[in-house]
Amino acid sequence: MEFRLRVWRQAGPDAPGGFEEHVVREVKEDMSILEVLDQLNQDLVKEGRDPIAYESDCREGICGVCGLVINGVPHGEQRKTTTCELRMRHFFPGQTISVEPFRAGAMPIIKDLMVDRTALDHLIHSGGYVSTRIGSSPEANTIPVAKQDQEEAMDAAECIGCGACAAACPNASAMLFIGAKVSHLAKLPQGRPEAARRVMAMSGRMQELGFGNCSNHYECQAVCPKDIDVKFISRLNREFIKALFKKRN
Ligand code: SF4
Numbered sequence: 318m319e320f321r322l323r324v325w326r327q328a329g330p331d332a333p334g335g336f337e338e339h340v341v342r343e344v345k346e347d348m349s350i351l352e353v354l355d356q357l358n359q360d361l362v363k364e365g366r367d368p369i370a371y372e373s374d375c376r377e378g379i380c381g382v383c384g385l386v387i388n389g390v391p392h393g394e395q396r397k398t399t400t401c402e403l404r405m406r407h408f409f410p411g412q413t414i415s416v417e418p419f420r421a422g423a424m425p426i427i428k429d430l431m432v433d434r435t436a437l438d439h440l441i442h443s444g445g446y447v448s449t450r451i452g453s454s455p456e457a458n459t460i461p462v463a464k465q466d467q468e469e470a471m472d473a474a475e476c477i478g479c480g481a482c483a484a485a486c487p488n489a490s491a492m493l494f495i496g497a498k499v500s501h502l503a504k505l506p507q508g509r510p511e512a513a514r515r516v517m518a519m520s521g522r523m524q525e526l527g528f529g530n531c532s533n534h535y536e537c538q539a540v541c542p543k544d545i546d547v548k549f550i551s552r553l554n555r556e557f558i559k560a561l562f563k564k565r566n
């Protein structure tokens with residue numbers, strides 16, 4: 318198969334950017350869009366041209382670093398799919414495919430399709446962890462956790478921190494991302510003691526880093542490769558209100 322790629326090229330954070338068109342031939346239907354970019358880069362290198370910068374690591378939907386905007390949609394139009402798992406069989410032969418970086422003020426472009434995701438790490442550092450002593454493994458097994466709580470915690474824990482939710486949101490909000498972290502830990506007894514401190518810290522840090530607030534567009538859930546539910550944003554809001562009361566009393 319053959320495809321025409323319109324790829325965003327930008328030499329650096331402050332350089333002007335624009336689309337560059339390339340035809341990629343001999344594409345197999347089981348190749349991922351990243352493998353098509355790999356093939357294109359090999360051709361560019363052979364021609365002595367600057368290869369396209371983009372990120373990837375696991376290439377199996379786990380690490381969260383590969384996010385690109387494909388035909389205007391973060392991670393592409395295929396539901397519950399990361400960029401690295403997006404296969405060419407989902408496109409029409411000969412189709413023109415636009416490939417852009419995630420766009421959100423808090424995740425600036427470094428070069429071409431590569432963005433700086435440090436803000437997501439800062440959010441985790443602000444509270445997305447458990448620092449209380451929870452004992453050794455056998456003791457942890459003696460703490461009963463209701464099945465529904467376990468399942469909800471594990472649903473939230475599926476977030477891979479890719480940032481697509483913020484890239485899709487018109488407010489560049491990271492509330493689905495922090496909602497998943499806050500809910501995952503608040504649902505488990507090990508995370509409960511720090512729940513109030515965590516939600517206040519993560520919500521405050523989100524504002525400082527330049528992410529916006531949720532105004533119920535639901536674009537975040539629509540593009541999330543792990544189908545994280547917007548109910549976790551409601552949970553985040555409830556945890557935040559509880560923490561406010563706790564602080565005042
Ligand atoms: S909530 Fe979904 S879209 Fe947002 S960072 Fe987590 S996995 Fe990515």
Ligand code: FES
Binds near residue numbers: 375378381383400
């Ligand atoms: S490269 Fe790891 S999720 Fe895509």
